[in-house]
Amino acid sequence: MGDPLGGRTAAVLGFGHQGAAQALNLRDAGARVLVGAREGGAAEARARAAGFETVGLAAAARAASMVAVLLPDEAVPAVWPAVAPAIDAGACVVFAHGFNLLYAELEFGPRQDVVLVAPTAPGRVLRDTVAAGGRLPAYVAVHRDGSGGALRAAQAWAAGIGCAPLWPTTVREETEVDLFGEQVVLCGGLQSLVTSAFETLVAAGYSPEIAYLEVAHQLRYLAEALHARGPAGLRQGISGTALYGDLTRGPRVIGTASRAAMGEILAEIQSGAFAREWRAEVAAGAPRLAALRARAAAHPIEEARRRALGEGGAPLPEDAPRPHPPGSPPAEPAESG
Ligand SMILES: NC(=O)c1ccc[n+]([C@@H]2O[C@H](COP(=O)([O-])OP(=O)(O)OC[C@H]3O[C@@H](n4cnc5c(N)ncnc54)[C@H](OP(=O)(O)O)[C@@H]3O)[C@@H](O)[C@H]2O)c1
Known part of the structure; x- marks a missing residue:
């Protein structure tokens, strides 16, 4: 070789x-x-x-x-x-x-x-x-x-x-796009979208377990279809009702306010403000991160997941990304990324 x-x-x-x-x-x-x-x-x-x-x-x-x-x-x-x-x-x-x-x-x-x-x-x-x-x-x-x-x-x-x-x-392009992607879509945007939708359904009186299954659990199948076939391919695999809701309601969910927030977030990345904020947080021992993480972990969506999927919940898919910020337990490289 x-x-x-x-x-x-x-x-x-x-x-x-x-x-x-x-x-x-x-x-x-x-x-x-x-x-x-x-x-x-x-x-x-x-x-x-x-x-x-x-x-x-x-x-x-x-x-x-x-x-x-x-x-x-x-x-x-x-x-x-x-x-x-x-x-x-x-x-x-x-x-x-x-x-x-x-x-x-x-x-x-x-x-x-x-x-x-x-x-x-x-x-x-x-x-x-x-x-x-x-x-x-x-x-x-x-x-x-x-x-x-x-x-x-x-x-x-x-x-x-x-x-x-x-x-x-370039180093600049990779870094800025990577940070933007994880903040706006892959981690931050996705988590906020799911949590906000869950809270909306539960506040309207729907069962937390059903809400969880609908707005979080089924994401995997859609994400896999998007990954495999792209946006148009994903749309070919959903019902006409889902397609109409997608194209008429989706832009209302991610509308003017969200686009403005995306622009602000991108500007913070480009100016270095996000990096300065994060490095100061790390230098201080990441207390804000620990508090935010603890608060998120205590959100009712976690209990809804456990109940919806049976005691203990379903095992994570092997390739599920798992965060590993400072202070978190050592990550198992064999399981995540
Ligand atoms: N996660 C991904 O798959 C992914 C994807 C693309 C790019 N990247 C990039 O790849 C790089 C590595 O990220 P990663 O996610 O692979 O990192 P990671 O899994 O969190 O890396 C942990 C490793 O770093 C060691 N380590 C942590 N702090 C240390 C210290 N102070 N001194 C010595 N060793 C220390 C750990 O050793 P101990 O066990 O001794 O703590 C462990 O071997 C980053 O630049 C990241 O942005 C990552």
């Missing part, structure tokens, strides 16, 4: 969602991979159990000529002063999301390549797709081209982790 990295040793810093998937895929593709993990941590044990040699973050960085920073974004600024001096002057540093490249003032050497290779799915999906012989699209960008060959290095990394086709982008 060929080595996708052309003999360069890869250090994967972090063995979480992306770290585990990328390390496993690279190894399967024939690359030499070392995992950087903190001593005694869950990631170290998982990486060793998967057969990887593990050392500390700086030691792994020192031993490699391609260094992938696959730690939680909020952890990177704090560890960077210890990791950066260990990275070889001619190494290529790979990030999977541009947040810290755009907003944190990470320092790099003048001859180092710094690239973005962002797979378009959670780590678990990347691993499963590639293990089944498939490929996953990724975004690729060059942040710094110290060697003159940064794009080739990024492409080699992307190929090694099993990504294709590769969509050229």
Whole structure:
């Protein structure tokens, strides 16, 4: 089997969602991979159990000529002063999301390549797709081209982790669009839509269990159809009544006020205001996040779910994204992304 990295040793810093998937895929593709993990941590044990040699973050960085920073974004600024001096002057540093490249003032050497290779799915999906012989699209960008060959290095990394086709982008575009997508649709918008619809039905006297099944549980089937067939394909698979309601009522739900909010949210991302707010929250130990999370977890929709699906609820689908903010229990990379 060929080595996708052309003999360069890869250090994967972090063995979480992306770290585990990328390390496993690279190894399967024939690359030499070392995992950087903190001593005694869950990631170290998982990486060793998967057969990887593990050392500390700086030691792994020192031993490699391609260094992938696959730690939680909020952890990177704090560890960077210890990791950066260990990275070889001619190494290529790979990030999977541009947040810290755009907003944190990470320092790099003048001859180092710094690239973005962002797979378009959670780590678990990347691993499963590639293990089944498939490929996953990724975004690729060059942040710094110290060697003159940064794009080739990024492409080699992307190929090694099993990504294709590769969509050229910039760090700014990937970061801003990723934040906008998760805030407005994939996480924030979706959760608010579901919760508001649930509250509306329950306030009008409908059963919480039926409300849950209708506005949350069935989402999966529609999301899968959208994923597989696109908006027009999804519309082909619903009844005429549902289609008429979709096209006449949908724009009222997401109307002028929501579009204005989207514009404001995008402006906060573009100005860096969101990043400053989030970094200040992390620096303070994330108290607001913990309080908001606790309040959301206590919402009656959770009890409605348990009751609607039977005691304990249905198991999450294996690829369900699961948030893993600071202070949350260690994430299981085998299950989510
Ligand atoms: N989630 C996804 O699938 C996904 C998709 C696309 C891009 N990305 C990007 O990929 C990068 C990694 O995200 P992720 O979701 O894979 O991260 P994650 O699963 O939360 O990563 C956790 C890993 O980081 C380690 N870690 C956390 N804090 C650390 C610290 N202070 N020092 C040393 N190790 C530490 C953990 O080790 P311990 O077990 O020792 O705590 C664990 O190995 C991010 O840039 C993210 O934006 C992620």
